[in-house]
Amino acid sequence: MLHLETLTKTYGDRPVLQDLTLDVRPGEVYGLLGPNGAGKTTTINLICNLLQPDSGRITIDGIPVSDATKRLIGIVPQENLLYRSLTCAENLDFFARIYAVPREKRDLRIANCLAAVNLLDRANSPVETLSGGMQRRLSLAIALVHQPRLVILDEPTTGLDIEARYELWELIRRLRDQGITTLLTTHLLEEAERLCHRIGILKGGRLLAEGTLAELRHYVPAQEVVLVQTTEEERAIARAQQLGFPCRRYGNDLTFWLPAYLDMQDIIACFEGISLDSVCRQPVGLSHIYMEVTQLGTAPVSLAAGDSPKDRFANRLPVDLSR
Numbered sequence: 001m002l003h004l005e006t007l008t009k010t011y012g013d014r015p016v017l018q019d020l021t022l023d024v025r026p027g028e029v030y031g032l033l034g035p036n037g038a039g040k041t042t043t044i045n046l047i048c049n050l051l052q053p054d055s056g057r058i059t060i061d062g063i064p065v066s067d068a069t070k071r072l073i074g075i076v077p078q079e080n081l082l083y084r085s086l087t088c089a090e091n092l093d094f095f096a097r098i099y100a101v102p103r104e105k106r107d108l109r110i111a112n113c114l115a116a117v118n119l120l121d122r123a124n125s126p127v128e129t130l131s132g133g134m135q136r137r138l139s140l141a142i143a144l145v146h147q148p149r150l151v152i153l154d155e156p157t158t159g160l161d162i163e164a165r166y167e168l169w170e171l172i173r174r175l176r177d178q179g180i181t182t183l184l185t186t187h188l189l190e191e192a193e194r195l196c197h198r199i200g201i202l203k204g205g206r207l208l209a210e211g212t213l214a215e216l217r218h219y220v221p222a223q224e225v226v227l228v229q230t231t232e233e234e235r236a237i238a239r240a241q242q243l244g245f246p247c248r249r250y251g252n253d254l255t256f257w258l259p260a261y262l263d264m265q266d267i268i269a270c271f272e273g274i275s276l277d278s279v280c281r282q283p284v285g286l287s288h289i290y291m292e293v294t295q296l297g298t299a300p301v302s303l304a305a306g307d308s309p310k311d312r313f314a315n316r317l318p319v320d321l322s323r
């Protein structure tokens, strides 16, 4: 639906996007995840034809981007672009006119969009009287008013408190359930994990990894991650190495990748003789995958058939994995 092909963009002599190729499929929510400065907003500006790439090509529904494709897109920018003294309905009416929504459809469309973001009861409230979360929801309503083919959400919940964030996530989930094709940029791992069908990890203008969460899990070939607090870290690391548990530090946290699900008593048995202050089990999540892909620069790990972590480590564990 949206196709980016070998996009390159430089500012001066600084490369910002390097050979960026990705597809957003019809009906999916694609999350473009990356740290500050990764090139997310630049990518959006190229898709919206606000910038020109140095090389490469972008199409929406097979049509090369141009001013004509702008109306296929509804965007929620990082900063709300709202008329603060106008009411919610007036703001929507203004943008509906810009997008040439026919006069006879406008009132119903505005009411539907306000209802979709739970703001119908604030239709006649000036924007300046709305909370930050409500203003964000109004921005989403504006993005939808001309029924675009593609919705772009640029860091939609940055700066919102947790309650407003949950509310917006629920609305985005509703869009997803309606099959609205969405490109979402974020640096919030939880946001991408909750909302996106597929995730692309962008850093330094390069797409380092891409896939569903299940596909991306191959970067961390573990069943679980255990976070261990101990005053005997070196001994714990040496023991983990004997057992074949890969070791990673996330900040100061010392963790080990477990090749199989183990009972807590079995995990503790693995470190017998070493004084442990605490052991905390974590499911493999996007944060572990993200660290693996962006910080450690490891090559993609592919597991050959019959070479599961469980098979590889079974003989070294002091516990029976067949249970």
Ligand SMILES: Nc1ncnc2c1ncn2[C@@H]1O[C@H](COP(=O)(O)OP(=O)(O)OP(=O)(O)O)[C@@H](O)[C@H]1O
Residues within 6 Å of the ligand: 011, 016, 034, 035, 036, 037, 038, 039, 040, 041, 042, 043, 187
């Ligand atoms: N107009 C510009 N001129 C020069 N450099 C720019 C310009 N716009 C962006 N950059 C640089 O390009 C890089 C990518 O910026 P971009 O805004 O696309 O990243 P981002 O992933 O959206 O980051 P953020 O999460 O902070 O919004 C950054 O290093 C930024 O400083």
